[in-house]
Amino acid sequence: MSANPHVLVVDDEPDLAELYASWLRDEYTVETAHDGPSALEQFDETVDVVLLDRRMPGVSGDEVLEQIRNRGTDCSVAMITAVDPDFDILELGFDAYLTKPVGETALKDVIDRLLRRSDYTDTLQTFFSKLSKREALMAEKPQFQLDADERYQRLEAEIETLRQQSESHLAELDGEDFEALFYRLDS
Template sequence: MAEYPHALIVEDEPDLANLYAAWLQDACTVETAYDGTQALESIDESIDVVLLDRRMPGLSGDTVLDTIRDRNLDCRVAMVTAVEPDFDIIGMGFDDYLVKPVSKDELLSIIDQLMLRSAYDEQLQEFFALASKKALLDAEKTDAERRSSQEYATLEDRLAVLRTTVDDTMTELLERDVYRRLCKDITRESVVDVDTDSDE
């Protein structure tokens, strides 16, 4: 990463928030917030990544996320939550979604991926966010559930449009092997069609 990222951990269980902070302290500048109100008071232009619990008393993670996006803050947001994903996630403005329990390696990896994504334009960021949602739903939902969801159909349509418009950028990233690192968890879902020879 080009910069030492500034991460905000929003988690209503203080012991868990402090554990996450301890895991990340060597890789990031870390702040913690123990509820949604404190999170919104803490977040500003200096924050690069928010790790956001979804189910909290008072202001929920969903509300905090909406407020972050309404303020047009230029940060990446990963939901870190015990809430199993449903089709409602398609319309949410997060960049990635981790289901608890999560490991130290998972948190470090998601910070790394989100910082890499920040280096690219908005269209590519949208592509990665939507591709992550598709991979998550592909893993969690049956074929029948996906086929019956209008939200999922809209997601696929939007990805198809983005796939054509970001093709040149994808080629450039592949040549530098950055794309493979960014997308290692979603390429297996065949979200992106790329003609390359696999080493595996």
């Protein structure tokens, strides 16, 4: 995630997209798009969060979401829509679902939660990668060689730092976020 998170607001109602953007500009880099093709044109790897209207004429939010996911980025997507959720949402790859009307506080809260989840996921993936390296070395090298190697000692220090960061991130997530995160990691 970038130092100043990048949010793309996509809604076919320009006034609503601009209202959301005005609420967010003090804290985030914000772009707006008013249809699916424009959203896909503006979307790139720098976008951290997409706020996506589900029902738009032409290319729907569902289609935009599918194309975003097909690009393989780790961006979070919140569907913001007047459509009440039904079982069809089980097939969609969004990270949060908000039903309109959405207020400023709710909008900022969902973005903050999604950014925290992203931080936690990145930290956790790095942590597990380092653990795998340690396990491989431990299976092949005697302990005295591991203890004497500076690179291994750095690895151990990195693992401890990542463990602490993971615990810190985990403490920030509430029960709902924690559960949603593990569903996302499991998919």
